[in-house]
Amino acid sequence: MPRSVNSVASRARRKRTLKIARGYYGRRKNVWTVAKNAVEKGLVYAYAHRKQKKRNFRALWIQRINAGARLHGMSYSEFMGKANAKGIELNRKVLADLAMNHPEAFKAVVDSVKK
Numbered sequence: 639m640p641r642s643v644n645s646v647a648s649r650a651r652r653k654r655t656l657k658i659a660r661g662y663y664g665r666r667k668n669v670w671t672v673a674k675n676a677v678e679k680g681l682v683y684a685y686a687h688r689k690q691k692k693r694n695f696r697a698l699w700i701q702r703i704n705a706g707a708r709l710h711g712m713s714y715s716e717f718m719g720k721a722n723a724k725g726i727e728l729n730r731k732v733l734a735d736l737a738m739n740h741p742e743a744f745k746a747v748v749d750s751v752k753k
Contacts, residue, residue: 652670655670655673655674655677656668656670656673658677658680659673659676659677662676695731696730698734699730699731699733699734700714700730700734702734702737702738703717703718703730703733703734703737705737706733706734706736706737706738706741706744706748707737707748709741710745710748710749710752712748712751712752717748717751720751720752721747721751724750724751726747726750726751728747733747
């Protein structure tokens, strides 16, 4: 029996990978073995950095809340502890936005926490 190679599927798989590699520099965009490695590595980075992005944004929000709270004489941990105790259910993303873009609203939140 002759050897059967599914060249249609192989070509389609290569085309799919090379399509992802479009825009890469040098041989990474058009040489199959180089492009395959570059795309695989890129997908690994994309997966890892989707997780890292969440960490980075949370850290940014905490810094912004801390800066806003310190303007009103509280530290971040003190502010968050009292906010949770008072039952204020604003998440860090919203609190950071208030601290940056609506300082009077953030001051109202800080005042309600201080009481």
